[in-house]
Amino acid sequence: MPANHYRHTRHYHGPVQAIIFDWAGTLVDFGSFAPTQVLIDAFQGFGIAISMTEARVPMGLAKWDHIAALGRLPAVDARWREKYGFSMRREDVDALYAAFMPLQIERVAHYSTVIPGALPVLATLRARDIKLGSCSGYPRAVMDRLLPHARSQGLVVDHAVATDDLKPGGRPGPWMALANVIELGVSELAACIKVDDTVPGIEEGLAAGMWTVGLSLSGNEVGLSASEVCDLDAEALQQCRAGAVAKLSRAGAHYVIDSIADLPAVVDAIALRLAHGERP
Incomplete structure (x- = not known):
């Protein structure tokens, strides 16, 4: 009989515990221009x-x-x-x-205005007792300038990791995402969601064993400001969205949405999948 015949498969059925956000193109800086x-x-x-x-x-x-x-x-x-x-x-x-x-x-x-919808979404997540982590390709010296600027606009997260905070290195490795897990006291990787607008950011979440959500219109893949996106006609908008969705999906994103404003519905979908014992 195979040695693993009696191996027990563990299933987590609890709620979403934490969401790990990228910064530019995700929480701030629509179009990721900084x-x-x-x-x-x-x-x-x-x-x-x-x-x-x-x-x-x-x-x-x-x-x-x-x-x-x-x-x-x-x-x-x-x-x-x-x-x-x-x-x-x-x-x-x-x-x-x-x-x-x-x-x-x-x-x-100068570039890091909070992305529309971010503040009410974060408030909704906090009301559900979901912890809010974050990480970035920015080094600590830049994050130390960005974090107070975000706070002045009402955007506060529970933890923020800069790319040079850790010796192993940055993306696409899992280390920054996992540092959030440790700091936030998350007990289950499958209960975490990584939200990012770039391929290395999606790969980071997958490497850490998390659900991943890609952002198409607000981030690097489209690379337009919020006003430029609003000025697109329906056909051009769909072309921009489709290209970004395809690239982030190929990277392995479990879901791709336009911006953080659309995140609550995805959190609900993942929570339902967790309740059924699914894992990323």
């Missing part, structure tokens, strides 16, 4: 032009990793080699990161 525009400006300081589309490709990674990934894009690599005679080296990434950081700290608040 990281991208500042990266464009940092590269420009080195005489390298990158487009907004290129800047968005590695979004969700820790910012040092984001810069390194941008340098590996074939078109960006070609421009770097044309100017400097070699591909971007580690010391070049360090120099770009050093230029990027003060710009990001200075400007993050």
Whole structure:
């Protein structure tokens, strides 16, 4: 008889205990412009032009990793080699990161208006005794500027992890999400939901054993401001939504919604699945 014949499969039937949110494109900064525009400006300081589309490709990674990934894009690599005679080296990434950081700290608040619907949704979740965690590709120095700015707008979470708070590294690894689990005292990973607008953020939640919810219109994949999204006609809006939904779904998102404003219905759906013993 196989050794695992009597193995008991454990099923959790309790409620959703915690939701772990990303920041830019999820809770604040509709369209996720703070990281991208500042990266464009940092590269420009080195005489390298990158487009907004290129800047968005590695979004969700820790910012040092984001810069390194941008340098590996074939078109960006070609421009770097044309100017400097070699591909971007580690010391070049360090120099770009050093230029990027003060710009990001200075400007993050400018872009980080709370996304419409976030405040009432967080209030609804708190009323259900759901704990509110968060993590970001931003380093701690940027989070220390962002958190008080968010608080001034009424947005407060129970815990926030920055990408350089932990030695193992950032996304797509599970460490920041799991650090929230420990700090918040969550007893079951299946009782957690990770909400993010990027592929690495979805992969982070999956690696941590959580339900994952992707955000299409408010985040990096569409990359438009709230007013620009409102100005789209029905056909253009659906095209933007469809492309983002497809990419986040391919990454493994269990659900994809337009923005945090649509989250309560998904939380209800996941709660029902948990009650039936389902796991992510």
